[in-house]
Amino acid sequence: MRLVLRDITKRFGSVVANDRISLTVEPGEIHCLLGENGAGKSTLMNVLYGLYHADEGEIEIDGEVRRFVGPGDAMAAGIGMVHQHFMLIPVFTVAENVMLGNESTTGPLGRLDLESARERVTEISERFGFHVNPDALVEDLPVGVQQRVEIIKALSRDAELLVFDEPTAVLTPQETDELMGIMRQLKESGKAIVFITHKLREVREVADRITVIRLGKVVGEAEPTATNAELASMMVGRPVELVVDKGEGSFGDDALVVDNLRVIDQTGHVHVDGLSFTIRAGEVLAVAGVQGNGQTELTEALMGLQDHVTGSIKLNGKELVGRSTRKVLDADVGFIPEDRQVDGLVGEFTIAENLMLNRSFEMPFVRHGGLRIGTLREFAEDKLAEYDVRARDIDTLAGNLSGGNQQKVVVARELSRDLDLLVAAQPTRGVDVGSIEFIHKQIVATRDAGVPVLLVSTELDEVVALADRIMVLYRGRIVGIVPADTPREKLGLMMTGERPKDVVA
Amino acid sequence: MNDTTTTEQEPTPPPAEEVEQPSEAHSLLYRIAAGDALAGVLAVFLAFLVGSVMIAATDETVRETAGYIAARPSDFFQAVWDAVSGAYAAMFRGAIYNTRVDDFQTAIRPLTETLKYAAPLILAGLGVGVGFRAALFNIGGRGQMLLAGAAAGWVGFALDLPAVIHLPLAILAGLIAGGLWGGIAGLLKARTGAHEVIVTIMLNYVAYYLVLYALSRDFLLQAPGSNNPQSLPMKQSAILPKVLGDRYNLHLGIILALVAVAAVWWLLNRSALGYRIRAVGGNPHAARAAGINVGRTYTTVFFIAGALVGLAGVNQVLGTVTSGVTTDLDAGIGFDAITVALLGRSRPLGILFAGLLFGGFKAGGFTMQTSENISVDLVLVVQSLIVLFLAAPPLVRAIFRLPNKEVA
Ligand SMILES: Nc1ncnc2c1ncn2[C@@H]1O[C@H](COP(=O)(O)OP(=O)(O)OP(=O)(O)O)[C@@H](O)[C@H]1O
Ligand SMILES: [Mg+2]
Numbered sequence: 001m002r003l004v005l006r007d008i009t010k011r012f013g014s015v016v017a018n019d020r021i022s023l024t025v026e027p028g029e030i031h032c033l034l035g036e037n038g039a040g041k042s043t044l045m046n047v048l049y050g051l052y053h054a055d056e057g058e059i060e061i062d063g064e065v066r067r068f069v070g071p072g073d074a075m076a077a078g079i080g081m082v083h084q085h086f087m088l089i090p091v092f093t094v095a096e097n098v099m100l101g102n103e104s105t106t107g108p109l110g111r112l113d114l115e116s117a118r119e120r121v122t123e124i125s126e127r128f129g130f131h132v133n134p135d136a137l138v139e140d141l142p143v144g145v146q147q148r149v150e151i152i153k154a155l156s157r158d159a160e161l162l163v164f165d166e167p168t169a170v171l172t173p174q175e176t177d178e179l180m181g182i183m184r185q186l187k188e189s190g191k192a193i194v195f196i197t198h199k200l201r202e203v204r205e206v207a208d209r210i211t212v213i214r215l216g217k218v219v220g221e222a223e224p225t226a227t228n229a230e231l232a233s234m235m236v237g238r239p240v241e242l243v244v245d246k247g248e249g250s251f252g253d254d255a256l257v258v259d260n261l262r263v264i265d266q267t268g269h270v271h272v273d274g275l276s277f278t279i280r281a282g283e284v285l286a287v288a289g290v291q292g293n294g295q296t297e298l299t300e301a302l303m304g305l306q307d308h309v310t311g312s313i314k315l316n317g318k319e320l321v322g323r324s325t326r327k328v329l330d331a332d333v334g335f336i337p338e339d340r341q342v343d344g345l346v347g348e349f350t351i352a353e354n355l356m357l358n359r360s361f362e363m364p365f366v367r368h369g370g371l372r373i374g375t376l377r378e379f380a381e382d383k384l385a386e387y388d389v390r391a392r393d394i395d396t397l398a399g400n401l402s403g404g405n406q407q408k409v410v411v412a413r414e415l416s417r418d419l420d421l422l423v424a425a426q427p428t429r430g431v432d433v434g435s436i437e438f439i440h441k442q443i444v445a446t447r448d449a450g451v452p453v454l455l456v457s458t459e460l461d462e463v464v465a466l467a468d469r470i471m472v473l474y475r476g477r478i479v480g481i482v483p484a485d486t487p488r489e490k491l492g493l494m495m496t497g498e499r500p501k502d503v504v505a
Numbered sequence: 506m507n508d509t510t511t512t513e514q515e516p517t518p519p520p521a522e523e524v525e526q527p528s529e530a531h532s533l534l535y536r537i538a539a540g541d542a543l544a545g546v547l548a549v550f551l552a553f554l555v556g557s558v559m560i561a562a563t564d565e566t567v568r569e570t571a572g573y574i575a576a577r578p579s580d581f582f583q584a585v586w587d588a589v590s591g592a593y594a595a596m597f598r599g600a601i602y603n604t605r606v607d608d609f610q611t612a613i614r615p616l617t618e619t620l621k622y623a624a625p626l627i628l629a630g631l632g633v634g635v636g637f638r639a640a641l642f643n644i645g646g647r648g649q650m651l652l653a654g655a656a657a658g659w660v661g662f663a664l665d666l667p668a669v670i671h672l673p674l675a676i677l678a679g680l681i682a683g684g685l686w687g688g689i690a691g692l693l694k695a696r697t698g699a700h701e702v703i704v705t706i707m708l709n710y711v712a713y714y715l716v717l718y719a720l721s722r723d724f725l726l727q728a729p730g731s732n733n734p735q736s737l738p739m740k741q742s743a744i745l746p747k748v749l750g751d752r753y754n755l756h757l758g759i760i761l762a763l764v765a766v767a768a769v770w771w772l773l774n775r776s777a778l779g780y781r782i783r784a785v786g787g788n789p790h791a792a793r794a795a796g797i798n799v800g801r802t803y804t805t806v807f808f809i810a811g812a813l814v815g816l817a818g819v820n821q822v823l824g825t826v827t828s829g830v831t832t833d834l835d836a837g838i839g840f841d842a843i844t845v846a847l848l849g850r851s852r853p854l855g856i857l858f859a860g861l862l863f864g865g866f867k868a869g870g871f872t873m874q875t876s877e878n879i880s881v882d883l884v885l886v887v888q889s890l891i892v893l894f895l896a897a898p899p900l901v902r903a904i905f906r907l908p909n910k911e912v913a
Contacts, residue, residue: 305794326796335794343794346787357784358795366777373775 001027001062001078001160001192008057010043015392017043019216025161030183030193032203034235035213036432037404038390041196045163049081050074080154081163086146090139095121097138098153124152128185144175151182161192168197169430172290172458180206198432200228236434243465244440252281255452256421261311263297271297273476279452286455286467289495294476295456296338299425303335304328315421329358334414338425344410347399351391352380354398355413383412388438403430415442422446425456440466460488545848548894556887557589560879564588592877599872600865610752615868617755621825623864624758625817625838630845630856631769632813637851638773639806640786645690645705646814646839648712651832653683653815654822655716658736658830659726661743661823668742675743676819683815684808686712691807695800717832726830736830745824758820765813770853782806814839844892863888
């Protein structure tokens with residue numbers, strides 16, 4: 001399929017999210033869209049998929065102008081979308097999910113034709129080497145496989161063009177590599193692919209063509225052979241430091257001392273199994289590991305968000321275990337949660353309101369039980385400028401911000417207090433390179449101010465860039481704590497639970 | 506080293522959250538309640554339109570003229586116009602200004618009646634609306650009104666005090682009783698996760714039978730020597746005074762309602778507590794991670810909601826029907842309040858207008874029946890249609906060709 005988007009304009013009130021964007025996607029090519037947070041990439045794709053209606057411009061498929069009223073029309077025209085938040089029903093099997101919305105029936109009673117759906121899954125799965133069992137329940141599948149189910153779903157409707165909007169944000173490095181392989185195969189079978197990502201490495205690995213969007217406009221095409229630095233500066237419009245300068249740390253005493261920490265859930269499952277480690281003042285301890293090995297529970301236990309916690313967490317000598325979240329925050333702990341949409345923001349709140357979420361009890365934003373709106377607004381204006389949040393104003397609803405800008409709001413809130421500890425989980429998920437640079441600088445500045453930092457990240461680049469020491473978790477246990485200059489291969493090995501001989505736990 | 510106690514191969518999903526995920530129906534309600542003002546106005550307009558069709562369809566003359574519509578279409582349209590305009594004119598006369606009397610003071614009387622009916626709707630509507638802002642559905646209005654009315658009523662007839670103490674004390678008793686009764690639902694939700702819809706429905710029954718029992722025991726509420734389930738009338742010192750003189754029935758309840766509107770507006774928009782209420786309503790997970798105690802907020806919200814709805818009960822017992830506490834003192838207001846809160850989009854000012862509108866329906870409905878012989882049920886139908894149109898924004902949007910709300 002040859003897709004031509006011509007002069008697409010989409011406005012939200014006074015915000016022009018897409019400003020006469022033109023784009024051509026040829027069959028058999030992987031076309032990358034690069035752009036800052038809020039540049040308008042997702043908006044453009046939502047227009048293509050019939051979720052939004054363009055104010056101006058047209059969509060042409062194989063030489064024919066089409067109008068999509070809803071995603072149904074787009075699907076019928078051969079466009080498939082792999083959503084970042086999967087649209088799958090967890091208690092259904094793979095085949096049932098693939099069939100959903102496109103059910104075929106047999107016999108006079110309209111019996112569901114599950115058999116042909118299963119065959120279809122098997123056939124597609126074999127053709128592209130997906131290794132997906134049609135009878136598996138979706139809820140039992142790892143994230144990467146669930147994503148393949150989404151792809152199969154699109155392919156089973158004969159999609160000729162597939163849109164991937166930040167598909168790798170939720171994947172492990174291995175799953176990402178597998179997805180790259182899948183995209184290449186799809187391309188070889190003649191499908192057209194639009195791929196949106198903020199990870200330049202991925203772009204250079206698979207892209208045939210790259211279109212860069214800035215502030216809603218196409219600013220040009222880039223060659224796949226361009227360096228990371230070239231791509232980054234084209235995107236942001238200025239040179240970007242891809243790895244921030246981090247001086248030698250000056251470490252103080254042990255500030256955070258975690259001893260024999262265990263986290264158990266209601267079903268008795270052990271998520272964190274006897275962790276003991278310390279972080280010194282002014283030190284970044286990065287937690288590496290495949291997601292689901294206890295990192296989430298560790299951060300939640302620190303924040304008083306887990307119920308069944310034993311062991312001890314001492315911050316500057318004060319015990320945190322058993323404290324409510326509010327008491328933990330009162331001990332000047334900053335928390336960037338791993339999923340901003342769930343734990344970080346109230347979508348119906350404005351940016352300003354979100355900036356005081358963890359300070360709704362006392363000064364500076366509350367006095368005698370009343371809100372100090374003037375103070376809040378001033379603060380919000382400052383942070384909006386300081387963190388370069390791309391929004392019309394501080395009264396914009398957080399839910400209407402682009403993903404990366406939402407993340408900046410959370411980071412701004414957490415880093416704008418005097419901290420004694422920073423817990424940062426995936427602090428740059430979905431954030432563009434320019435903002436990654438900024439957030440990394442902030443984290444380094446926090447460290448240099450003598451604050452201990454616990455960083456959880458599935459991005460090895462980020463771990464290596466920021467860590468003073470690296471702790472690798474596997475199944476809720478520490479495989480080892482190693483220096484920041486440990487070779488990546490060794491870290492990768494440790495993430496599978498292997499402990500190299502020279503590493504002591 | 507692989508002596509871990511974890512046994513499963515796959516990374517395990519995170520443990521069940523202690524914060525309950527708002528259900529589908531719940532968030533739908535939340536969205537309806539938070540919809541935009543335009544949708545509300547359009548829903549009212551549409552409901553009136555459909556109401557007109559029903560008035561015309563049930564009118565004798567219209568049906569007669571329809572028989573020879575081909576021959577004399579003008580007769581038919583004239584009849585439709587007469588029926589519909591007659592009905593709405595009657596409603597206007599009953600609810601706002603009686604154009605058929607010359608004396609201004611009598612002519613304006615319907616407006617005071619509208620205000621009288623609106624007061625408890627506004628108070629109870631605020632109670633339901635505050636709940637909506639925390640994504641809580643308070644269907645316990647009836648029970649909260651009954652208990653508040655009973656408590657205020659008991660203070661009102663049983664104690665002998667000077668008016669300056671008696672009336673405030675009676676109001677306070679009702680407010681606290683309503684608040685505590687509402688608080689039970691909040692506490693159960695916070696502590697056990699019990700769904701507030703089920704709890705409040707059940708508490709309505711419990712409240713009803715409690716009050717009924719008290720009304721059958723003369724050491725509690727029943728008037729001595731009587732066999733009826735009714736208490737003694739209120740003492741003069743506990744009755745809400747008339748605000749426009751004895752010529753009108755309008756009593757202090759409307760002032761109470763206006764004060765409550767202002768107070769709830771401040772609570773929701775200017776207070777830290779209101780901020781937390783809205784945070785919990787918007788995203789309980791994020792609120793919890795930001796140190797807000799979600800369960801305690803639920804309990805507080807239900808206390809406030811119960812207290813506000815309780816004031817509606819107080820308004821009835823000490824103001825509108827002062828002849829004594831009965832089990833019908835709620836007069837359906839506890840449920841109408843849900844409609845009022847929805848139409849008012851859970852905003853205090855919206856609830857004020859919605860309450861006035863529904864108060865006008867009540868006052869005007871009677872006149873429509875007596876002067877045009879149109880059943881009061883029609884008013885109920887129009888009210889229900891408003892809710893229906895509110896609940897179906899896509900339909901309303903399609904009818905008026907409004908752009909679709911786009912989701913991020
Ligand atoms: N529903 C909406 N209402 C109002 N403004 C919106 C809405 N959706 C997006 N926007 C605005 O449109 C602009 C483009 O947003 P979009 O989500 O397309 O960015 P993006 O390029 O996908 O960014 P990111 O890389 O952060 O995902 C942003 O300024 C955003 O605030
Ligand atoms: Mg996006």
